[in-house]
Each structure stands twice: as C-alpha cells, then as structure tokens.
Amino acid sequence: MSLLPQQLAAVIRGGITAAQAAGELPAFALPPLRIDRPKRPEMGDYASAAALQINKQVGKPPLEVAKIIAARLPTSELIDSVEVVPPGFINIRLSEAWLRMQVEHLIAAGDRAFQSSDAAGRTAQVEYVSANPTGPLSVHRIRGGVLGDTVANLLEVIGYTVTREYYFNDAGQQMNKLGESVRARYLEILGQDAAFPEGGYKGLYIRMIAATIYAFKGDSLRDASGDQFRQIAATAIIERIKLSMRRVNIRHNLFFNESSLYSENAVWDTVQALRDRGYAYDQDGAVWFKSSALGDEKDRVIVKRTGDPTYRLPDMAYHKNKLDRGFDLVVDVFGADHAATAPQVLLGVRALGYDPSTVRTIIHQMVELVEGGESRRMSTRRGDFVELDELIDDVGADAVRFFMLAQSPNTAMNFDVDLARSQGDENPVYRIQSAHVRCAGIMRKAAEKGLDDEGADLNHLGAEELKFLRKIIEIPEMIERAISDMSPQAAAFFALDLAGAFHPLYDRVRVLSDQEGIPLEIQKARLRFYRACKVVFKRLLSLMGMSAPEVMERREDSGKNKAEAETVEE
C-alpha cells in the first residue's frame, strides 16, 4: 500500500485529468504533484499546491484552476471534504471514519505496526561502528553505531532484508602497533626490558590483556612475535566491543575481516580491475588511482612504494565486495574523522563500473560530552577518551541510544550528561517512555476492574483522540523520509513530539477515574484508543533500540561510578 500523501496525490491527479477530459483544462504533461501537510489545523490535514504548480501552463489564475480541479475530484474513502483557498491551495480534510479505523489496524498489527512491504524483496547492507579493535569503544564511535542501527531498523520496517555489518580492521599498521604494545607490557611483567613501540597504545586495558595472557600462559610466550600478541589482543578487544554494543542493543550479523580481502586476493584483483578500466597507473614506484579523471583534485596512491596498500585500496576492495554481493542498497556510516575517505570510496566505486547511487553515506560530526557546563573532550590516540561503557553506567543504555540519535548527524553533538542522567520529565527519554508506561497503567487498571474493550464502538472517540490519530498516521511518511534523506534522527524527534502531544491528552481524556463518572461505552472506546497508543509508543521505542517499560521504575542511583576510570600515561 502506498503512502497516504501518494494516495491523495493520485486523487488530485484524477481531478486534473477529469477536468482535462471535460475540456476545462488544457492537456499537458503533469509534473509530480506534491502533497503538503499544512501547519495550521484550519487549513485541513493535507494540502495540494497543484494549482500553483500548473497555473502557468493552464494560463488561468491559480485560484480558478484550483476550483476547477476541486470540482472534478473523484470520490475517496480517505477524504471527508476539500476546500479551495487563495492563492490556490486545495486543502483536504481526512475522513474521520477512516481515522477511527486506524485504531483497530494498529492493535491488530501489534509489534509489526507500520510494517510495510514497499521494499519487499530488496536487500540492504548497513555498515556501522567498524572501530579498529585497538581499544574499548569510544563515545564518538557509538554515535555512528546508533545512527546505523536505527537506519537498519527503519529499512526493515519498509521491507528490506538488512545485513548489519562491522568492518573488522584486523590488518594494517595500527593493529601491528597493538600487538607490539601488548608484547611490551607482557615482557614487562616477565621483568624484561622491552622497548615500547612509538605511537603505541598506552591505555590500562593493554596492561590488563598482558596480565591475562600471563595468568593463562605464564612465560611461555617469552619469544612470541608481535603478530601472535596482535591476534590475542584483537580477539580480546573485539569481544569487549561486542559486549559494549550489546548493552545498547547493537548487534551485527556479520563481522567482515579486512584480512580476508588479502587472503582472497580481492585487494590485488581490485588493482587489476582499476588498471583494466584505465583508472590505475604506476609512477615513482607506487600505484596510483587516477581519481582526477573523475573530478578529484589529484590522483591518490593506492599501493605504496613499499608494496603495501594504502587504506584506500582495501576500502575500495571492500566496497567492490559489497556490491558484488548484489545489495540493492549499501549504507556507510562514517565519523567526521573519516569524512575525507567517503568521497574517494565513491569515486572508486564509479571507477570500478558500479552505480554509485547504490551507496549512501551518513557522515556524522564529533560528540562532545557536556557535564556541569564543561566539556569532557576525548581523543583515542592519547587515551583520555570517554568509554561507552562508562557513559552507559552513568546515564543508562536508553539515554545513550536516544541522545545519540536525537541530533542531526551534521551537527557537532553536545551530549548533555546531566540531562541524560536526570530521571524527571525534563529528560526526553523519560518523557517518551512514560507515555508507554501510562498506557500500560491504564491497561492494568482496566483489567483489574474487568473492563473489556473488545468490540468497542470507536464513534465515541472525541476530537482530541482524532487529532492524536492524525499525528500517528504520519509515522509511515516519517519513516519513508528518514530513509530517503538518510536522517534517522527524525524518528527521535517524532517520538518526542508524539509524547508531547500524548501527555496533555492523557490528562484530559480519562478512561476510569472521573468524578462525574464516564459512560461505559466511552470508557471502552477510550481504552481501545490507549491500547493502540501503547502499540505505537512501543513500536517507536523499539525502532530506536530503546526499552518500553511497563511500570515506573527509577534507576538506582547510578551516580558517578568513575572509580575505575583508567589512568593515563604519557
């Protein structure tokens, strides 16, 4: 089923073609017709500016054109009435009967509410987090994780089969440094002098890994290579990263090993493919990607004089691999620190002969934690970064999910730790979850009193409930738009908005308790309505990877458990 605005646009188009057939409008090719949602309620639920779009071709004033179209509109079960207003808008009011019916549809759909099959049969791959396993997951990285995971959720709602993927960077210089760093700490434990590698990793976790190795293996790795230490360390760290991600409901279907690109020759095949297509050449002992031919400011090295690839080459080979797997859509989530590579990867995709529009990227800006009006800055290399686990301990997983989502990826994030930690209504997380809790409370109370809403007559719903339903039915449009614009934050803002509309409604539209007593039929209809609301809030929360609590339950004083913060060495 297509989206509501599309259905309404079809109705408008029907009016125009009918008027053309009747000779009231000249024949011409119609532009795509947009349906807007007016800001003010008296302008109706939806509006078409079609008359303003086409009045030039018609050669009549837009108001007159609008009147002609409106008079020729085909009947639709969606529409209650239309109104033509200057300068030529056609305002549409939705059918209330149709709106009431949505309550039953929502309840019937339950956890699959808003599930569509628009993209059924299509496959998508979403790559996110992909942090090098050189240390614990940082707060900055998880922003991309939350954005990517939410995009994946949204894609599934419209019918995509989604592969959630982590590009596991288990090769390369940084990983070698990791191995050498652990080796040096291990030898320290054995009482040997070991040169700590330049630019090595100095966090406490390196010592802990070394100590664990010693605990299990004693001094048997005395003569082991850095490579062996690298493998042990990478495994330990990736497991820890997985645990951290799981705490915020992030799971991947596939950890793609960078090393497989080498073992399967994909990297060198990619170089050859570029050569074959005339996009690679040798110069100064290196192999260059002729990206300037595709608009880049200069060509880029893909194989160093040493014979080692630069980071670009495996990135391109990885994308070649993704596209060869036949995905209809590939989504990359990068942090601002990698922003420069994204366009180059896309050039690579083009150079290799793939359609670059298959690949969408989300590039998010940095995260800054703000606490007590001061920022806690972070840098992975120095080691004074804030770990995700520390933040989760502090503010809770749901708050991390929500706050990381609820900002446009393009803006540098100020993560308000004090607000995220607070347990009152000023915290948007509580605001949204409490809407669900309140619905659940009504259900519980009604069940205790034996009130049954099965077969309720929804004609007893009032104007406020209908207004709320009008908001709910925007959700499919919101999802569609979040995907087409790659703006998953829309889900967070929508949920907050909906909760904001819910609480006043809850206050006025009572089901059970009221001094004057509420007639049974109205109680039933309202209970039915709140049952649908509960479905909606639960669904929105799960889309955002958040929990939907049934009862009020304040977190224990999480407080500031920072005793175990890592000491930093320089």
Added chain:
RNA sequence: GCCCCUGUAGCUCAGAGGAUAGAGCGACGGUCUUCUAAACCGCAGGUCAGAGGUUCGAAUCCUCUCAGGGGCACCA
C-alpha cells in the same frame, strides 16, 4: 591555503521551495494532587549570521562575506 559541516527563541536543537518559522528546557503567571514516571493551562521570547541572486513564493536553492568546528600523508 584547499575541502567538508555548522550558524534559527535566553539554552539545546528540529525544520520537506509553499500559507502567520517550531519543539524541549529555562523564565513568568495560573490551576491541580493524578487511570502515580508531577502533571496541566496560559504568556513572553526571532533582522532564520550578513549581503546579493533565482522563483509567483526562500530558513530551505546559487554566489560572496563573516564567525565556530572538523579534515587535508606513499597514517587508518
């Protein structure tokens, strides 16, 4: 120097070429004590950084200027 992102209410931020630019927090004023996650109602608050341009119509698209952030390796 070049590239990317940002500049909208006191603060944090939404905003889709359409009608009188929105939310939350904070401020101010008033109800209420709950189907218990203390709420509800009202009010104030704006040169959409600035200047040009495109358009019937611009916070939104284009150009320039100013300010802030990030990035510019044969590092990843």
